[in-house]
Amino acid sequence: MxxxxxxxxxxxxxxxxxxxxxxxxxxxxxxxxxxDVECLKYSLSKVLGVGIVIGGSIMKVPQLLLIVTAQSARGISLPAYVLETLAYGITLAYSYRNNFPFSTYGENLFLTIQNIIITLLIIYYPSSRLTRQESVSSKLLLATVATGATGYALAVIPPNALSALQLATLPISLFSKLPQIRQNYRARSTGQLSAFAVIAQIAGCLARLFTTAAELGDALISAGFALALILNVVLGFQMWAYWGKDIKDEREEVGKRSPPVPIAVPVAQKASNWQAEEKVEVVIPPQSPSYARSGSPQIRHPSGRKWARKVD
Incomplete structure (x- = not known):
């Protein structure tokens, strides 16, 4: 060999x-x-890291395709994606400026870019169709400016402050998942949330815990991945619990909107219905008691006298 x-x-x-x-x-x-256990452990960590970076480059693509195809971001929380993108950006800046190997954080670069696009799509496809186009355009412009300003701030911020921000990714990661979890629970549905993205994030967090422990030993990075793993597992459980409910709801909604199906009626039945409708009920007033006794109609004269006429 x-x-x-x-x-x-x-x-x-x-x-x-x-x-x-x-x-x-x-x-x-x-x-x-x-x-050589050390080399085996290090090599496994490197291979996993490269695989995570490659997987991260396409992890959110199914989510993008779902939104664009459906032209809807129903069920996807905008605050959740904003906070998640911020957490990815902070980790990316912290790892890059500390000269960590690219295989230990490279997926954050691709995930940040994909999350920015998804966030803009959520704004572009609002949940309410009554939202004015001018309002959507202004929100897109504001989101783009805010993204650029945040990226510049992370590039020039002092290292001590950046370390504090990296510590803040723990609560940011927590609050980035809670709105989505809460929205799924209220709607009993995951909407356009991609199952592939959720499962890939669970696998990525597991692998990242191993690579971080093997190569970096940074407690801040490890804690962030551990918390993200727990929250992604909750999202994965919701995907399993509410699986197929969207299709059922859509079918029920289509059934409510569909017009009644016309039923063909034979011509003879239509004619009989018309004849029945044209019938006029004739009410014959009851005969007077005197007519019933004598058999002769009683004629009342205008002067008040009664006249009887015998009918042969």
Whole structure:
């Protein structure tokens, strides 16, 4: 086996060295020494980190497609996405400015960009169709300006203040999930929330807890991922509990809006119905008692005298 591993193509060798380092590459790949626990742990962390970065680059794409296809952001909390984007941005700035390896935080770059787009889409597709277009345009402009200002502030803020902000990502992460959890609970539905994104976030948090412990040992980063894992598990449980309810509600709503189906009536039945409608009920007044006794109609004269006429 060593004859094969020592003669791998140059691009495979360079890629392996770039991911796990030259020392661990030589130990694990060239010499096939799997007894080196430290290199095994470090290499697994690096491979997971690269996988998370690649997965993070497409994690929110299904959510984007759901919103654009349905032209609706129903069931997605705007405050939740604003706070989540802020937490991603702070972690990205904190990791970059502390010169952490890109494999330990790279997904935050892609998730921040995707979250910004989703936030703008939530504003662009308001839940109320009565919202005026001028109001939507002004909100989009305000959100874009706020995003740029926040990014600039995170780039120039002093390191001590940035560390404090990284500590603040714990409550930010908490409050970023609570509005979505609360909205799902009230509506008994997850709306346009993507199941793929929720499951991927759960898996990503689990992997990040391992990579952070193996490579960084930063308690702030680990605490943030632990809290995010718990809240994402709650969202995953809601996805499972309310699965399929949206389809049922849409069918019921379509059934209420659908017009009654016309029933064909035979021509003969229509004619009989018309004849029945044209019938006029004739009421015959009761006969007077005198007519009933004598058998002759009684004729009252205008002067008040009664005249009887016998009918042969």
């Amino acid at each position: 060593t004859a094969i591993t020592r003669n791998l193509p140059w691009f495979v060798r360079d890629l392996g060295t770039a991911i796990i380092g030259e020392k661990c590459y030589e130990t694990l790949v060239l010499n096939l020494d799997v007894d």
